[in-house]
Amino acid sequence: MSQTIYCPVCRVNFKPKEELKPGAVVICRVCGARMEVLQVEPEIEARKYPQExxxxxxxxxxxxxxxxxxxxxxxxxxxxxxxxxxxxxxxxxxxxxxxxxxxxxxxxxxxxxxxxxxxxxxxx
Ligand SMILES: [Zn+2]
Missing domain, CATH: 3.90.460.10 (Ferredoxin thioredoxin reductase catalytic beta subunit)
Incomplete structure (x- = not known):
């Protein structure tokens, strides 16, 4: 799998460790930001996890x-x-x-x- 995930905080693309599903919560290994996966096809799209x-x-x-x-x-x-x-x-x-x-x-x-x-x- 060659898909990457884009971190909106540190603006870096990285390869997720495991296969992702919509709704999964991912931690950016570069900056520690928490993200929520919105979709995985055709590309992984994630946003900052909603928090105060x-x-x-x-x-x-x-x-x-x-x-x-x-x-x-x-x-x-x-x-x-x-x-x-x-x-x-x-x-x-x-x-x-x-x-x-x-x-x-x-x-x-x-x-x-x-x-x-x-x-x-x-x-x-
Ligand atoms: Zn990041």
Whole structure:
């Protein structure tokens, strides 16, 4: 099977591990986003799993950290509040530590997805 699934959060295509059916819930292995499969033919179509903003971002960062084996510092709540504020003001979970509200800075931001934590010991 050569079908791929597109993650609307990190905008990456990846191959699902198992065969998917409409209604299946899939976790993006790149960013930890939770997605719901809408259809599988002729192509897999998925959308962000419907969640309230607070539930969505906690779910995503917790899943991302779990996938990567990362742990949070005691500033987690502060960062999460910043993310929720960005979502409210700018429409998406842009990194509160970064100035530009661009897709690359949607949490987990591109640099973090590209192993910045491994290189520098933490995300920004
Ligand atoms: Zn993703």
């Amino acid at each position: 903003p607070e539930e969505e971002i906690y779910d995503r960062v917790n899943t991302f950290a779990e996938l990567k084996g990362y742990v949070f510092k005691d500033t987690k709540k502060l960062v999460m509040d910043g993310l929720l504020q960005k979502k409210e003001e700018y429409g998406d979970f842009f990194c509160p530590c970064r100035f530009d509200n661009i897709p690359e800075n949607i949490c987990p931001c591109l640099e973090t997805r590209q192993n910045q934590v491994k290189k520098e010991g933490m995300c920004l």
